[in-house]
Amino acid sequence: MTVLAFDLGASSGRLLVGALTDGCLVVKEVHRFDNTPVRVHDALHWDVLKLWHEMKVGLKKAVDGGWKPESIGIDTWAVDYGLLDRQGQLLGHPFHYRDQRTKAVMDNAFQTVSREDIFMETGIQFLEFNTLYQLISQQQSDPERLEQAKTLLMMPDLLRYFLTGETFAERTNASTTQCWSPKTETWSKSLFDAFDLPIRLMPPLLAPGDKAGTLTAAVTEETGMDPIPVIAVGEHDTASAVAAVPAKDTPFAYLSCGTWSLLGTEVETPVITEQSATWNFTNEAGVYGSYRLLKNIMGLWLLQESMRVWEREGKPFSFEKMNNEVAVVAPFRSLIDPDDPRFLKPANMVQAIQQYCADTNQPVPATQGEIVRTILESLALAYRRTLERTEQLVGNTFQGLHMVGGGIQNKVLCQMTANAIGRPVWAGPIEGTGIGNMLVQLIALGRIEDLQEARRIVARSETVTTYEPSKEADAWTIAYKRFLQLVD
Protein backbone atom coordinates (compact mmCIF):
# COMPACT_ATOMS: atom_id res chain seq x y z
CA MET A 1 0.00 0.00 0.00
CA THR A 2 1.84 3.13 -1.19
CA VAL A 3 1.14 6.86 -1.49
CA LEU A 4 3.05 9.74 -3.09
CA ALA A 5 3.87 13.09 -1.53
CA PHE A 6 5.07 16.20 -3.31
CA ASP A 7 6.81 18.46 -0.81
CA LEU A 8 8.01 21.77 -2.23
CA GLY A 9 10.05 24.01 0.06
CA ALA A 10 11.58 27.39 -0.66
CA SER A 11 14.97 25.80 -1.37
CA SER A 12 14.08 22.45 -2.97
CA GLY A 13 11.22 20.17 -3.94
CA ARG A 14 10.92 16.39 -3.79
CA LEU A 15 8.59 13.54 -4.60
CA LEU A 16 8.54 10.86 -1.92
CA VAL A 17 6.90 7.47 -1.97
CA GLY A 18 5.73 5.92 1.28
CA ALA A 19 4.89 2.26 1.79
CA LEU A 20 2.90 1.27 4.87
CA THR A 21 3.71 -2.30 5.87
CA ASP A 22 3.37 -4.03 9.23
CA GLY A 23 2.70 -0.77 11.05
CA CYS A 24 5.81 0.95 9.66
CA LEU A 25 6.06 3.65 7.02
CA VAL A 26 9.03 3.17 4.71
CA VAL A 27 9.83 6.38 2.83
CA LYS A 28 11.95 6.67 -0.33
CA GLU A 29 12.89 9.70 -2.37
CA VAL A 30 11.80 9.34 -6.00
CA HIS A 31 12.92 12.74 -7.29
CA ARG A 32 14.52 15.91 -5.89
CA PHE A 33 14.92 19.25 -7.63
CA ASP A 34 16.12 22.76 -6.85
CA ASN A 35 13.63 25.56 -6.41
CA THR A 36 15.47 28.58 -7.75
CA PRO A 37 13.60 31.90 -7.86
CA VAL A 38 13.94 34.01 -11.00
CA ARG A 39 14.59 37.73 -10.98
CA VAL A 40 13.33 39.87 -13.87
CA HIS A 41 14.34 43.53 -13.51
CA ASP A 42 13.33 44.27 -9.91
CA ALA A 43 10.71 41.55 -9.61
CA LEU A 44 11.31 38.17 -7.97
CA HIS A 45 9.19 35.24 -9.18
CA TRP A 46 8.80 31.52 -8.60
CA ASP A 47 9.59 29.43 -11.67
CA VAL A 48 6.24 27.69 -11.45
CA LEU A 49 6.38 25.96 -14.85
CA LYS A 50 9.81 24.54 -14.04
CA LEU A 51 8.41 23.23 -10.74
CA TRP A 52 5.48 21.71 -12.61
CA HIS A 53 7.87 20.14 -15.13
CA GLU A 54 9.89 18.60 -12.29
CA MET A 55 6.71 17.26 -10.69
CA LYS A 56 5.92 15.39 -13.89
CA VAL A 57 9.50 14.11 -14.13
CA GLY A 58 8.92 12.77 -10.61
CA LEU A 59 5.69 11.05 -11.58
CA LYS A 60 7.40 9.40 -14.55
CA LYS A 61 10.22 8.20 -12.31
CA ALA A 62 7.66 6.72 -9.90
CA VAL A 63 6.04 4.82 -12.79
CA ASP A 64 9.45 3.64 -14.06
CA GLY A 65 10.28 2.49 -10.54
CA GLY A 66 7.21 0.23 -10.61
CA TRP A 67 5.34 2.10 -7.86
CA LYS A 68 1.55 1.76 -7.91
CA PRO A 69 0.43 4.48 -5.49
CA GLU A 70 -3.18 4.76 -4.33
CA SER A 71 -3.14 8.55 -3.98
CA ILE A 72 -1.08 11.74 -4.14
CA GLY A 73 -0.84 14.80 -1.90
CA ILE A 74 0.99 18.08 -2.28
CA ASP A 75 2.30 20.66 0.17
CA THR A 76 4.32 23.83 -0.41
CA TRP A 77 5.38 26.99 1.40
CA ALA A 78 2.68 29.48 2.35
CA VAL A 79 1.38 32.96 1.39
CA ASP A 80 2.11 33.05 -2.38
CA TYR A 81 -0.49 32.73 -5.13
CA GLY A 82 -1.19 32.68 -8.84
CA LEU A 83 -4.22 34.04 -10.71
CA LEU A 84 -6.22 32.15 -13.34
CA ASP A 85 -8.22 33.83 -16.09
CA ARG A 86 -11.66 32.72 -17.29
CA GLN A 87 -10.08 30.06 -19.52
CA GLY A 88 -8.18 28.62 -16.58
CA GLN A 89 -4.84 29.99 -17.84
CA LEU A 90 -2.24 31.29 -15.43
CA LEU A 91 -2.05 35.10 -15.53
CA GLY A 92 1.61 36.09 -15.15
CA HIS A 93 4.29 34.58 -12.98
CA PRO A 94 3.55 34.12 -9.26
CA PHE A 95 5.60 36.49 -7.12
CA HIS A 96 8.08 35.28 -4.51
CA TYR A 97 7.25 36.39 -0.97
CA ARG A 98 10.68 38.01 -0.82
CA ASP A 99 9.78 40.31 -3.72
CA GLN A 100 9.98 43.97 -2.75
CA ARG A 101 6.46 44.95 -3.89
CA THR A 102 4.97 44.64 -0.40
CA LYS A 103 7.43 46.99 1.28
CA ALA A 104 5.51 49.53 3.43
CA VAL A 105 2.14 48.09 2.34
CA MET A 106 1.44 46.48 5.71
CA ASP A 107 1.97 49.63 7.77
CA ASN A 108 -0.24 51.64 5.40
CA ALA A 109 -2.93 48.98 5.58
CA PHE A 110 -3.34 49.68 9.31
CA GLN A 111 -4.84 53.05 8.38
CA THR A 112 -7.77 51.16 6.86
CA VAL A 113 -8.10 48.39 9.44
CA SER A 114 -6.11 48.58 12.67
CA ARG A 115 -3.42 46.03 13.45
CA GLU A 116 -5.47 44.94 16.49
CA ASP A 117 -8.61 44.34 14.41
CA ILE A 118 -6.74 42.36 11.76
CA PHE A 119 -5.24 40.17 14.50
CA MET A 120 -8.61 39.71 16.25
CA GLU A 121 -10.16 38.61 12.94
CA THR A 122 -7.37 36.28 11.76
CA GLY A 123 -5.01 35.44 14.66
CA ILE A 124 -2.17 35.57 12.12
CA GLN A 125 1.28 37.09 12.70
CA PHE A 126 2.27 40.25 10.87
CA LEU A 127 4.74 39.49 8.11
CA GLU A 128 5.04 42.07 5.36
CA PHE A 129 4.60 39.39 2.71
CA ASN A 130 1.32 37.89 3.94
CA THR A 131 -1.10 37.33 1.06
CA LEU A 132 -3.30 40.16 2.35
CA TYR A 133 -0.51 42.70 1.75
CA GLN A 134 0.49 41.09 -1.55
CA LEU A 135 -3.10 41.50 -2.72
CA ILE A 136 -3.35 45.10 -1.56
CA SER A 137 -0.08 45.78 -3.38
CA GLN A 138 -1.39 44.15 -6.56
CA GLN A 139 -4.64 46.09 -6.27
CA GLN A 140 -2.59 49.29 -6.25
CA SER A 141 -0.01 48.47 -8.92
CA ASP A 142 -1.77 46.01 -11.23
CA PRO A 143 -5.58 46.31 -10.84
CA GLU A 144 -6.21 45.21 -14.45
CA ARG A 145 -4.89 41.75 -13.83
CA LEU A 146 -6.99 41.35 -10.70
CA GLU A 147 -10.06 42.41 -12.68
CA GLN A 148 -9.21 39.98 -15.46
CA ALA A 149 -8.75 37.11 -13.00
CA LYS A 150 -11.45 34.58 -12.23
CA THR A 151 -9.70 32.54 -9.52
CA LEU A 152 -6.89 33.00 -7.02
CA LEU A 153 -5.00 29.83 -6.20
CA MET A 154 -2.41 29.58 -3.46
CA MET A 155 0.80 27.79 -4.47
CA PRO A 156 -0.23 24.23 -3.48
CA ASP A 157 -3.74 24.86 -4.84
CA LEU A 158 -2.24 25.98 -8.15
CA LEU A 159 0.01 22.95 -8.55
CA ARG A 160 -2.85 20.69 -7.45
CA TYR A 161 -4.99 22.39 -10.14
CA PHE A 162 -2.30 21.45 -12.71
CA LEU A 163 -2.62 17.86 -11.47
CA THR A 164 -6.44 17.66 -11.38
CA GLY A 165 -7.96 20.55 -13.33
CA GLU A 166 -10.04 21.44 -10.23
CA THR A 167 -9.90 24.69 -8.30
CA PHE A 168 -10.06 24.50 -4.51
CA ALA A 169 -8.29 26.20 -1.62
CA GLU A 170 -6.95 24.03 1.17
CA ARG A 171 -7.69 25.18 4.72
CA THR A 172 -4.28 25.06 6.46
CA ASN A 173 -2.63 27.04 3.71
CA ALA A 174 -5.62 29.40 3.37
CA SER A 175 -5.16 30.36 7.02
CA THR A 176 -1.66 31.76 6.30
CA THR A 177 -3.08 34.40 3.94
CA GLN A 178 -4.36 36.60 6.80
CA CYS A 179 -7.55 36.72 4.70
CA TRP A 180 -9.14 33.72 6.48
CA SER A 181 -10.88 33.83 9.83
CA PRO A 182 -10.81 31.09 12.46
CA LYS A 183 -14.08 32.54 13.78
CA THR A 184 -16.03 31.49 10.70
CA GLU A 185 -13.44 29.04 9.32
CA THR A 186 -13.72 30.65 5.92
CA TRP A 187 -12.48 33.66 3.94
CA SER A 188 -12.88 36.86 5.95
CA LYS A 189 -15.60 38.84 4.16
CA SER A 190 -15.05 41.81 6.47
CA LEU A 191 -11.37 42.11 5.50
CA PHE A 192 -12.03 41.67 1.78
CA ASP A 193 -14.74 44.35 2.03
CA ALA A 194 -12.66 46.75 4.12
CA PHE A 195 -9.75 46.63 1.66
CA ASP A 196 -12.06 46.49 -1.37
CA LEU A 197 -10.45 43.22 -2.48
CA PRO A 198 -12.38 40.81 -4.72
CA ILE A 199 -13.57 37.93 -2.55
CA ARG A 200 -15.12 36.45 -5.73
CA LEU A 201 -11.59 35.19 -6.60
CA MET A 202 -11.42 32.93 -3.56
CA PRO A 203 -12.25 29.28 -4.29
CA PRO A 204 -14.25 26.90 -2.09
CA LEU A 205 -12.28 25.39 0.75
CA LEU A 206 -11.15 21.81 1.36
CA ALA A 207 -9.93 20.35 4.65
CA PRO A 208 -7.00 17.92 4.95
CA GLY A 209 -8.32 14.45 4.18
CA ASP A 210 -10.89 15.59 1.61
CA LYS A 211 -10.71 14.20 -1.91
CA ALA A 212 -9.43 16.98 -4.16
CA GLY A 213 -9.80 15.37 -7.61
CA THR A 214 -8.13 12.84 -9.89
CA LEU A 215 -5.07 13.13 -12.13
CA THR A 216 -6.12 14.60 -15.49
CA ALA A 217 -5.87 12.65 -18.75
CA ALA A 218 -3.07 15.02 -19.83
CA VAL A 219 -1.02 14.06 -16.76
CA THR A 220 -1.68 10.32 -17.01
CA GLU A 221 -0.83 10.30 -20.73
CA GLU A 222 2.40 12.22 -20.25
CA THR A 223 3.65 10.38 -17.17
CA GLY A 224 2.12 6.90 -17.49
CA MET A 225 0.63 7.22 -13.99
CA ASP A 226 -2.84 5.74 -13.40
CA PRO A 227 -5.69 8.23 -12.87
CA ILE A 228 -5.33 8.07 -9.08
CA PRO A 229 -7.03 10.41 -6.60
CA VAL A 230 -5.37 13.52 -5.26
CA ILE A 231 -6.12 14.00 -1.56
CA ALA A 232 -6.00 17.35 0.21
CA VAL A 233 -3.38 17.14 2.98
CA GLY A 234 -1.93 19.75 5.31
CA GLU A 235 -0.95 21.65 2.16
CA HIS A 236 0.88 24.31 4.12
CA ASP A 237 4.25 22.58 4.54
CA THR A 238 4.45 23.54 8.21
CA ALA A 239 1.05 21.93 8.86
CA SER A 240 2.34 18.68 7.38
CA ALA A 241 5.61 18.95 9.32
CA VAL A 242 3.74 19.32 12.61
CA ALA A 243 1.46 16.38 11.73
CA ALA A 244 4.57 14.16 11.50
CA VAL A 245 6.11 15.07 14.88
CA PRO A 246 6.65 11.69 16.59
CA ALA A 247 5.53 12.95 20.00
CA LYS A 248 4.19 10.39 22.44
CA ASP A 249 2.48 12.94 24.67
CA THR A 250 0.53 16.08 23.96
CA PRO A 251 0.98 18.99 24.16
CA PHE A 252 4.52 19.12 22.82
CA ALA A 253 6.81 21.82 21.47
CA TYR A 254 8.11 21.57 17.89
CA LEU A 255 10.58 23.31 15.65
CA SER A 256 10.18 22.80 11.92
CA CYS A 257 13.67 23.59 10.74
CA GLY A 258 14.27 24.45 7.06
CA THR A 259 14.63 27.72 5.19
CA TRP A 260 12.42 29.10 7.98
CA SER A 261 12.37 28.01 11.60
CA LEU A 262 8.81 27.60 12.88
CA LEU A 263 8.64 27.05 16.62
CA GLY A 264 5.53 26.55 18.73
CA THR A 265 2.92 24.09 19.92
CA GLU A 266 -0.49 22.70 18.89
CA VAL A 267 -3.59 24.22 20.45
CA GLU A 268 -7.29 23.39 20.15
CA THR A 269 -8.36 27.00 19.75
CA PRO A 270 -6.40 30.02 18.57
CA VAL A 271 -4.60 32.05 21.24
CA ILE A 272 -5.65 35.55 20.24
CA THR A 273 -4.59 37.75 23.14
CA GLU A 274 -2.81 41.03 23.70
CA GLN A 275 0.32 39.09 24.62
CA SER A 276 0.35 36.87 21.52
CA ALA A 277 -0.21 40.01 19.43
CA THR A 278 2.67 41.86 21.10
CA TRP A 279 5.00 38.93 20.57
CA ASN A 280 3.71 38.54 17.00
CA PHE A 281 2.76 34.89 17.37
CA THR A 282 0.53 33.26 14.80
CA ASN A 283 -2.37 30.81 14.92
CA GLU A 284 -2.29 28.87 11.67
CA ALA A 285 -4.85 26.16 10.99
CA GLY A 286 -3.49 22.66 11.52
CA VAL A 287 -4.73 19.25 10.43
CA TYR A 288 -7.93 17.83 11.96
CA GLY A 289 -9.20 21.11 13.36
CA SER A 290 -6.10 21.92 15.45
CA TYR A 291 -4.26 25.25 15.40
CA ARG A 292 -0.53 25.84 15.28
CA LEU A 293 0.48 28.52 17.75
CA LEU A 294 3.97 29.40 16.58
CA LYS A 295 6.39 32.05 15.53
CA ASN A 296 8.45 32.41 12.36
CA ILE A 297 12.17 32.76 13.00
CA MET A 298 14.37 33.71 10.02
CA GLY A 299 15.95 30.25 10.10
CA LEU A 300 18.60 28.64 7.93
CA TRP A 301 17.90 31.22 5.23
CA LEU A 302 20.71 33.14 6.97
CA LEU A 303 23.12 30.27 6.30
CA GLN A 304 21.77 29.44 2.82
CA GLU A 305 22.27 33.02 1.71
CA SER A 306 25.73 33.30 3.26
CA MET A 307 26.69 30.10 1.42
CA ARG A 308 25.33 31.60 -1.81
CA VAL A 309 27.58 34.64 -1.34
CA TRP A 310 30.65 32.45 -0.74
CA GLU A 311 29.79 30.32 -3.76
CA ARG A 312 29.51 33.48 -5.90
CA GLU A 313 32.91 34.62 -4.62
CA GLY A 314 34.53 31.29 -5.49
CA LYS A 315 35.01 30.29 -1.81
CA PRO A 316 32.30 27.64 -1.37
CA PHE A 317 31.46 26.47 2.14
CA SER A 318 30.33 22.88 2.53
CA PHE A 319 28.34 21.27 5.33
CA GLU A 320 31.20 18.81 5.80
CA LYS A 321 33.42 21.71 6.91
CA MET A 322 30.89 22.94 9.46
CA ASN A 323 32.12 21.13 12.58
CA ASN A 324 35.77 22.04 12.16
CA GLU A 325 35.23 25.63 11.04
CA VAL A 326 32.86 26.41 13.88
CA ALA A 327 34.89 24.58 16.54
CA VAL A 328 37.92 26.87 16.14
CA VAL A 329 35.88 30.05 16.77
CA ALA A 330 35.41 31.36 20.32
CA PRO A 331 31.80 30.96 21.51
CA PHE A 332 29.40 33.94 21.59
CA ARG A 333 31.86 36.30 19.92
CA SER A 334 29.11 38.22 18.13
CA LEU A 335 25.33 37.69 18.18
CA ILE A 336 22.62 38.88 15.83
CA ASP A 337 18.85 39.19 15.99
CA PRO A 338 17.97 36.66 13.26
CA ASP A 339 14.62 38.43 12.76
CA ASP A 340 16.05 41.86 12.10
CA PRO A 341 14.27 43.07 8.91
CA ARG A 342 17.62 43.67 7.22
CA PHE A 343 18.05 39.88 6.93
CA LEU A 344 14.79 39.26 5.03
CA LYS A 345 16.23 39.90 1.55
CA PRO A 346 19.68 41.50 1.70
CA ALA A 347 21.74 41.79 -1.48
CA ASN A 348 24.66 40.23 0.42
CA MET A 349 23.88 38.26 3.61
CA VAL A 350 27.51 38.11 4.79
CA GLN A 351 27.84 41.89 4.59
CA ALA A 352 24.45 42.36 6.25
CA ILE A 353 25.57 40.22 9.22
CA GLN A 354 28.89 42.06 9.43
CA GLN A 355 27.14 45.43 9.33
CA TYR A 356 24.74 44.36 12.09
CA CYS A 357 27.68 43.42 14.33
CA ALA A 358 29.46 46.69 13.59
CA ASP A 359 26.28 48.68 14.31
CA THR A 360 25.86 46.92 17.65
CA ASN A 361 29.51 47.40 18.71
CA GLN A 362 30.44 43.72 18.57
CA PRO A 363 33.49 42.15 16.92
CA VAL A 364 32.82 41.92 13.18
CA PRO A 365 32.89 38.25 12.11
CA ALA A 366 35.31 37.79 9.23
CA THR A 367 35.99 34.10 8.58
CA GLN A 368 33.37 31.64 7.36
CA GLY A 369 33.54 29.88 10.73
CA GLU A 370 32.89 33.16 12.57
CA ILE A 371 29.89 34.00 10.39
CA VAL A 372 28.43 30.49 10.71
CA ARG A 373 28.96 30.40 14.47
CA THR A 374 27.23 33.77 14.82
CA ILE A 375 24.25 32.49 12.80
CA LEU A 376 23.88 29.17 14.62
CA GLU A 377 24.31 30.52 18.16
CA SER A 378 21.90 33.36 17.46
CA LEU A 379 19.30 30.96 16.05
CA ALA A 380 19.64 28.67 19.09
CA LEU A 381 19.13 31.64 21.42
CA ALA A 382 16.12 32.83 19.39
CA TYR A 383 14.67 29.32 19.76
CA ARG A 384 15.01 29.58 23.55
CA ARG A 385 13.20 32.90 23.60
CA THR A 386 10.35 31.63 21.42
CA LEU A 387 10.07 28.37 23.37
CA GLU A 388 9.79 30.29 26.66
CA ARG A 389 7.21 32.65 25.18
CA THR A 390 5.20 29.72 23.83
CA GLU A 391 5.19 28.25 27.33
CA GLN A 392 3.97 31.51 28.80
CA LEU A 393 1.19 31.80 26.23
CA VAL A 394 -0.20 28.32 26.88
CA GLY A 395 0.79 27.91 30.55
CA ASN A 396 2.72 24.67 29.96
CA THR A 397 6.28 23.57 30.55
CA PHE A 398 7.76 21.40 27.84
CA GLN A 399 10.24 18.66 28.70
CA GLY A 400 12.17 19.15 25.48
CA LEU A 401 11.87 20.22 21.86
CA HIS A 402 11.02 18.09 18.80
CA MET A 403 12.93 19.21 15.71
CA VAL A 404 11.97 18.08 12.18
CA GLY A 405 13.05 19.09 8.66
CA GLY A 406 16.19 19.36 6.53
CA GLY A 407 17.88 21.61 9.11
CA ILE A 408 18.27 18.76 11.60
CA GLN A 409 21.08 17.45 9.42
CA ASN A 410 22.98 20.33 10.98
CA LYS A 411 24.15 18.54 14.11
CA VAL A 412 25.94 21.62 15.42
CA LEU A 413 22.65 23.52 15.39
CA CYS A 414 20.75 20.69 17.11
CA GLN A 415 23.37 20.49 19.88
CA MET A 416 23.47 24.27 20.32
CA THR A 417 19.66 24.28 20.54
CA ALA A 418 19.71 21.69 23.33
CA ASN A 419 22.40 23.74 25.11
CA ALA A 420 20.48 26.99 24.69
CA ILE A 421 17.15 25.64 25.98
CA GLY A 422 18.82 23.49 28.67
CA ARG A 423 16.59 20.57 27.72
CA PRO A 424 16.82 17.65 25.29
CA VAL A 425 16.22 18.06 21.59
CA TRP A 426 14.64 15.10 19.77
CA ALA A 427 15.63 15.44 16.12
CA GLY A 428 13.73 13.55 13.44
CA PRO A 429 12.45 12.91 10.89
CA ILE A 430 14.35 14.93 8.26
CA GLU A 431 11.52 14.52 5.77
CA GLY A 432 8.87 15.34 8.38
CA THR A 433 6.87 17.46 5.96
CA GLY A 434 6.58 14.81 3.25
CA ILE A 435 5.76 12.21 5.90
CA GLY A 436 3.01 14.39 7.42
CA ASN A 437 1.61 14.78 3.92
CA MET A 438 1.48 10.96 3.54
CA LEU A 439 -0.03 10.38 6.99
CA VAL A 440 -3.10 12.45 6.16
CA GLN A 441 -3.56 10.50 2.92
CA LEU A 442 -3.25 7.21 4.78
CA ILE A 443 -5.82 8.32 7.35
CA ALA A 444 -8.16 9.42 4.52
CA LEU A 445 -7.72 6.03 2.84
CA GLY A 446 -8.63 4.29 6.12
CA ARG A 447 -5.17 2.69 6.52
CA ILE A 448 -4.31 4.60 9.71
CA GLU A 449 -6.93 5.30 12.33
CA ASP A 450 -6.06 8.81 13.46
CA LEU A 451 -3.28 11.32 14.02
CA GLN A 452 -2.23 9.74 17.33
CA GLU A 453 -1.66 6.38 15.66
CA ALA A 454 0.05 8.17 12.76
CA ARG A 455 2.56 9.79 15.13
CA ARG A 456 3.24 6.42 16.79
CA ILE A 457 3.98 5.01 13.33
CA VAL A 458 6.51 7.80 12.67
CA ALA A 459 8.18 7.12 16.04
CA ARG A 460 8.48 3.42 15.10
CA SER A 461 9.64 3.99 11.53
CA GLU A 462 12.05 6.93 11.67
CA THR A 463 15.35 7.62 13.40
CA VAL A 464 15.03 10.20 16.15
CA THR A 465 18.34 11.44 17.61
CA THR A 466 18.43 12.85 21.13
CA TYR A 467 20.73 15.79 21.90
CA GLU A 468 21.20 16.31 25.65
CA PRO A 469 22.16 19.80 26.84
CA SER A 470 25.86 20.27 27.56
CA LYS A 471 27.21 21.16 30.96
CA GLU A 472 28.05 24.73 29.89
CA ALA A 473 24.60 25.94 30.94
CA ASP A 474 26.04 29.05 32.62
CA ALA A 475 27.79 30.25 29.46
CA TRP A 476 24.54 29.86 27.50
CA THR A 477 22.54 31.69 30.16
CA ILE A 478 24.98 34.62 30.10
CA ALA A 479 24.82 34.66 26.28
CA TYR A 480 21.02 34.54 26.46
CA LYS A 481 20.94 37.66 28.63
CA ARG A 482 23.17 39.41 26.08
CA PHE A 483 20.88 38.21 23.29
CA LEU A 484 17.77 39.56 25.04
CA GLN A 485 19.40 42.96 25.46
CA LEU A 486 20.16 42.97 21.76
CA VAL A 487 16.68 42.01 20.52
CA ASP A 488 14.26 43.52 23.07
Ligand code: ADP
Ligand atom coordinates in the same frame (compact mmCIF):
# COMPACT_ATOMS: atom_id res chain seq x y z
P1 ADP B 1 12.82 23.94 2.77
O1 ADP B 1 11.69 22.96 2.87
O2 ADP B 1 12.50 25.26 3.39
O3 ADP B 1 13.36 24.07 1.38
P2 ADP B 1 14.48 21.90 4.05
O4 ADP B 1 13.62 21.26 5.10
O5 ADP B 1 14.74 21.13 2.80
O6 ADP B 1 13.99 23.38 3.71
O7 ADP B 1 15.86 22.25 4.76
C1 ADP B 1 16.83 22.98 4.06
C2 ADP B 1 17.96 23.34 5.01
O8 ADP B 1 18.58 22.15 5.49
C3 ADP B 1 19.05 24.13 4.32
O9 ADP B 1 18.89 25.52 4.56
C4 ADP B 1 20.34 23.63 4.96
O10 ADP B 1 20.87 24.60 5.85
C5 ADP B 1 19.95 22.38 5.72
N1 ADP B 1 20.71 21.22 5.21
C6 ADP B 1 20.45 20.51 4.09
N2 ADP B 1 21.36 19.51 3.93
C7 ADP B 1 22.21 19.59 4.99
C8 ADP B 1 23.37 18.87 5.40
N3 ADP B 1 23.83 17.84 4.69
N4 ADP B 1 23.97 19.24 6.54
C9 ADP B 1 23.52 20.28 7.28
N5 ADP B 1 22.45 21.01 6.94
C10 ADP B 1 21.79 20.67 5.81
Ligand code: LRH
Ligand atom coordinates in the same frame (compact mmCIF):
# COMPACT_ATOMS: atom_id res chain seq x y z
C1 LRH C 1 7.87 27.45 5.49
C2 LRH C 1 6.76 28.45 5.25
C3 LRH C 1 6.38 29.18 6.53
C4 LRH C 1 5.87 30.47 5.95
C5 LRH C 1 6.90 30.74 4.89
C6 LRH C 1 6.52 31.70 3.82
O1 LRH C 1 8.26 26.82 4.32
O2 LRH C 1 5.64 27.83 4.69
O3 LRH C 1 5.46 28.49 7.34
O4 LRH C 1 5.68 31.49 6.88
O5 LRH C 1 7.20 29.46 4.34
